[in-house]
Amino acid sequence: MPESPSSTKPAPVVRIHDMDFCYGSKTALHDINLEVEYHRVTALIGPSGCGKSTLLRCINRMNDRVVGARVSKGEILVKGKNIHDADVDLTQLRKQVGMVFQKSNPFPKTIYENVAYGLRVHGVKDKIAIDEAVQRALTQAALWDELKDRLHDHALGLSGGQQQRLCIARAIATMPDVLLMDEPCSALDPIATLKIEELITQLARDYTVVIVTHNMQQAVRVSDFTAFLHLGKLVEFAPTEELFTNPREKLTDSYLRGTFS
Amino acid sequence: MPEVSPTPPGTLGSKILRRGRRTVLGMDPQKLIKNFFGANSSIAIIVLVLIMVFLLREGAGFLSTYHHELETYRKAGLEFCDIADTPLKQQQTMASSLRRALSIEMEPLVKTARERRDAAFLFKRAHDEQNSDGTATFDASPLFTPEEKNQLKAELAALAPESTDLPATLQKLAGEFATKDREAKTKFKTIIEAEETFEEAAEPVAEILDELKTHATETKEAANEFHTLEAGRQQLLAAAASASGSEKADLLKEAELSKVEEPKYAERVETLLEKREDLVKALGDYVTAVEEAAKSLQSSSTHPEAAQLIASVEKAIPTHLADIQKASKDLAAWKWDEPVSFFRAVSSFAFGTGWITNSSWQDFYGVLPLLTGSLLISFVALFIATPISVTAAIYTNQFASEREKELIKPVIEFIQAIPSVVLGFIGIAVVGDLIKGFSQWEFLSWIPGFPIQERLNIFNAGFLLAFMAVPTMFSLSEDALNNVPRAYSEASDALGATKLQTVFRVIVPAAISGILSAILLGLGRVIGETMVVLLVAGNRIAIPDFSDGLGAIFQPAHTLTGIIAQELGEVSRGSSHWQALFMVGILLFVISLSVNWCARTIAKRFEHPKA
Numbered sequence A: 001m002p003e004s005p006s007s008t009k010p011a012p013v014v015r016i017h018d019m020d021f022c023y024g025s026k027t028a029l030h031d032i033n034l035e036v037e038y039h040r041v042t043a044l045i046g047p048s049g050c051g052k053s054t055l056l057r058c059i060n061r062m063n064d065r066v067v068g069a070r071v072s073k074g075e076i077l078v079k080g081k082n083i084h085d086a087d088v089d090l091t092q093l094r095k096q097v098g099m100v101f102q103k104s105n106p107f108p109k110t111i112y113e114n115v116a117y118g119l120r121v122h123g124v125k126d127k128i129a130i131d132e133a134v135q136r137a138l139t140q141a142a143l144w145d146e147l148k149d150r151l152h153d154h155a156l157g158l159s160g161g162q163q164q165r166l167c168i169a170r171a172i173a174t175m176p177d178v179l180l181m182d183e184p185c186s187a188l189d190p191i192a193t194l195k196i197e198e199l200i201t202q203l204a205r206d207y208t209v210v211i212v213t214h215n216m217q218q219a220v221r222v223s224d225f226t227a228f229l230h231l232g233k234l235v236e237f238a239p240t241e242e243l244f245t246n247p248r249e250k251l252t253d254s255y256l257r258g259t260f261s
Numbered sequence B: 001m002p003e004v005s006p007t008p009p010g011t012l013g014s015k016i017l018r019r020g021r022r023t024v025l026g027m028d029p030q031k032l033i034k035n036f037f038g039a040n041s042s043i044a045i046i047v048l049v050l051i052m053v054f055l056l057r058e059g060a061g062f063l064s065t066y067h068h069e070l071e072t073y074r075k076a077g078l079e080f081c082d083i084a085d086t087p088l089k090q091q092q093t094m095a096s097s098l099r100r101a102l103s104i105e106m107e108p109l110v111k112t113a114r115e116r117r118d119a120a121f122l123f124k125r126a127h128d129e130q131n132s133d134g135t136a137t138f139d140a141s142p143l144f145t146p147e148e149k150n151q152l153k154a155e156l157a158a159l160a161p162e163s164t165d166l167p168a169t170l171q172k173l174a175g176e177f178a179t180k181d182r183e184a185k186t187k188f189k190t191i192i193e194a195e196e197t198f199e200e201a202a203e204p205v206a207e208i209l210d211e212l213k214t215h216a217t218e219t220k221e222a223a224n225e226f227h228t229l230e231a232g233r234q235q236l237l238a239a240a241a242s243a244s245g246s247e248k249a250d251l252l253k254e255a256e257l258s259k260v261e262e263p264k265y266a267e268r269v270e271t272l273l274e275k276r277e278d279l280v281k282a283l284g285d286y287v288t289a290v291e292e293a294a295k296s297l298q299s300s301s302t303h304p305e306a307a308q309l310i311a312s313v314e315k316a317i318p319t320h321l322a323d324i325q326k327a328s329k330d331l332a333a334w335k336w337d338e339p340v341s342f343f344r345a346v347s348s349f350a351f352g353t354g355w356i357t358n359s360s361w362q363d364f365y366g367v368l369p370l371l372t373g374s375l376l377i378s379f380v381a382l383f384i385a386t387p388i389s390v391t392a393a394i395y396t397n398q399f400a401s402e403r404e405k406e407l408i409k410p411v412i413e414f415i416q417a418i419p420s421v422v423l424g425f426i427g428i429a430v431v432g433d434l435i436k437g438f439s440q441w442e443f444l445s446w447i448p449g450f451p452i453q454e455r456l457n458i459f460n461a462g463f464l465l466a467f468m469a470v471p472t473m474f475s476l477s478e479d480a481l482n483n484v485p486r487a488y489s490e491a492s493d494a495l496g497a498t499k500l501q502t503v504f505r506v507i508v509p510a511a512i513s514g515i516l517s518a519i520l521l522g523l524g525r526v527i528g529e530t531m532v533v534l535l536v537a538g539n540r541i542a543i544p545d546f547s548d549g550l551g552a553i554f555q556p557a558h559t560l561t562g563i564i565a566q567e568l569g570e571v572s573r574g575s576s577h578w579q580a581l582f583m584v585g586i587l588l589f590v591i592s593l594s595v596n597w598c599a600r601t602i603a604k605r606f607e608h609p610k611a
Helices: A054-059 A088-094 A112-122 A127-140 A144-150 A160-172 A190-203 A214-224 A242-247 A250-257 B010-022 B029-060 B060-077 B077-129 B132-140 B146-158 B166-188 B189-241 B245-257 B265-274 B274-295 B306-331 B342-350 B370-400 B401-414 B420-440 B458-482 B486-494 B497-528 B531-536 B546-554 B560-570 B575-606
Strands: A014-023 A025-036 A041-045 A069-078 A095-098 A178-182 A208-212 A225-231 A233-239
Touching: A014 A054, A014 B265, A014 B370, A025 A054, A025 A069, A025 A233, A041 A095, A041 B010, A041 B458, A054 A069, A054 A178, A054 A208, A088 A095, A095 A160, A112 A127, A112 B497, A127 A144, A127 A160, A127 B274, A160 A190, A178 B486, A190 A208, A190 A214, A214 B486, A225 A242, A225 A250, A225 B401, A225 B486, A233 A242, A233 A250, A233 B342, A250 B077, B010 B370, B029 B060, B029 B575, B060 B342, B060 B370, B060 B575, B077 B132, B077 B265, B077 B274, B077 B306, B146 B166, B166 B189, B189 B245, B189 B265, B189 B274, B265 B274, B274 B306, B370 B401, B370 B458, B370 B497, B370 B531, B370 B546, B420 B458, B420 B531, B458 B497, B458 B531, B458 B546, B486 B497, B497 B575, B531 B560, B560 B575
Parallel strands: A041 A208, A041 A225, A095 A178, A178 A208
Antiparallel strands: A014 A025, A014 A069, A225 A233
16 A cells, blocks of 8 residues: 555545536536545445446446546546546556446356456466465355355356355455445345345455445445435535434435435 | 126226127137237248158158169169179279370370471361461461471472372371370380270170170169059059949959069079179189289389379279279179168168269169268358358447447348349359469469369358358347346456457357357258359269368369259159159258257257346
8 A cells, every 4th residue: 555554544545526427418426525445334325316326436437338428527536546547557447446236247157267257357377376366255255165165166056145245256356445336235135135234344354345325224334434415416425423313414314314305 | 797887888987898898709809819829820830840741751752662773773683783893983094094194294205296297287278278377377386497388388389289199298297296106105105005904904894794784774674664564553453442343344454454574583683693703703804904004004204293193093903903802702692682671771872972863774862972062061151151250240249339330230131132043143253263263373272172173162152151151140149249248248347357358258158159059050041052052062963082181172062952953843753763852851951950959959058147
């Protein structure tokens, strides 16, 4: 880490500064300012269509896949580096910023190959290094004990919850600094959800997590900081406990009470 | 249905109820529509079953008919003659190789003398006919010195108009050629003698065989006549059995009249067997003579092509002699009344190397040359079409911009609209000449089979069929790639893979089942194609000569589909030839079915859940 850990407040790992984002001519995010701290879980909440997923996808430039989508103002810094600079290598950025999707999407390959994929595309050829990384990633994703004897089974034979944890293992195999999660539990049953939530708390020891969720209880359970978005604007950003118990903004308060118009 | 309506008439509720009660042809309209659709889908199945039944009915009799024909072939003694005749046919190819080698060797020695003589005689004719063109050619000829030209002209001018004498110069030129020719013949005496011994050695055998063949053919014709009349008689008897009164009597009488004796095979075959010893002895003499000739056949040749020809003959002689000796043994062991096993009819069809029809000797229906032709052409087509269509599909699906897609897809799919007979024109008029032209180029001579002899060949047909298979394979591969869930490429992108890595490590492997079945369905399309192969494949019924390795694909061939199209219109219904063509049809049907089945199985095996 280039930042000095001895300073009183470490520099944020992700810093979004005065950012506007638009799809073609339609502006989706207005004037976003957000700082994500090291080894903390930051939750993005808000009603459907408020732009929380879009904001998440700005951080690893997944929005580049969409024709006409662009950041029209401001900047996003990951570890102090503007991710839209011309000399930024997209593959390196995505190695730094991993992502887990709403619906589990393991590749139609074996469990081992799924986890090893990120390493392979980044040119790792050493078999032992890959073996170690696979074991570490699966252990951190709380899958190693369940799956260590069937690493070469097909990944699509796993249960929904296991598949989603496999996707987490796949994302952390390349040791990213930031892990983005886009409603990772929305397609899972309560028990699988609980496991993932436990996992997120543990992952925060090694990684910085940004999670989008539509479930406010989940935000309370897993996150240290919460950002509330509404109609493309960041309404309030505060430590989770503070935001939920004592919101500064009226809009936040009415959303949390469910008396939202 | 109870006719009690709980709602008063005229309200919306009653209208809806009444609608539900309406019937068409005594049936609920929904049921009717459902049944109509169901019937349509079952029509497809019924038609398929009917096609199979029809093919089987026409082709089923083939094996027993063919078995019967092969039995006659044996009883009449045709088989006996063929035992000796078939290996002797190799002798003719060898003799012609020797003759070609000889003419190649002699050519440089006698060429000038012959050309001088021929030019002078042509000039004499031109002079006689007062043809000024001929005179001009002679004046320009570099073969003669000016003095010689003037002398010949003077001699011709001095000749009396009606004289048949030859001028002195012409006589001299003829003499020169004769001398040169004699010299050359002395020089290559060994080859000439070997070639002559070679041809003469076969004469006694051929003499005996000719006699036997005539006899056997007579027996066979008698047998065929008997079978035809006997079949007619059986029909009359059957008709008589169901008729009554005077009609029955007439029919019985007619049947009695058409009764003929079956040829006495045992008696007739005696003639052949009497000659058996002579034939075996003649074959023995032949072997000795050929061995003798082979010894003197030294390839002292200087010309590479001639040396190659002679070497090939030298190499072929031992196997040829072994074949002849085996034939002698077979002749000794041959029995006319040994029953022909039914398996022989099957194997003779499935593995027979000759498709010989309308022959005055014996028809054979061996499907192997047609099958190899069809398979070779299909594989050439597959080999060309697969890389083109799969890479085009990958490009279109993954890399092309929207505008490019709008151009590429319709254009490739439009190829399908080209009538195959038009492609046949292109094959004959353009592709054939192009391939032949390319094959003449020196720097391409490393390709086996180059330079090629025939414009119409397997490669040409395969090339055009590849063109026809591309749209099918492209569209289906593109569909397969399109069906790969977006979530896969999204996940791969998020892990930092480049576009190429995503395509080749995730998308293509996920679509591989679809791509494989696209290739197989393309193969099915190619095997069944008829018009192009009929026009372009060259239609030579022979198994390509694989001695040149892959060069075999530049030889002409015939195909399963082509033979049906070509011959079915001309054979009499129900004959063994007709049945044989239906058997070929069944074989094609089975091949297409299994290719389709494989495509389906592969598609199922690798199926992945849609995410």
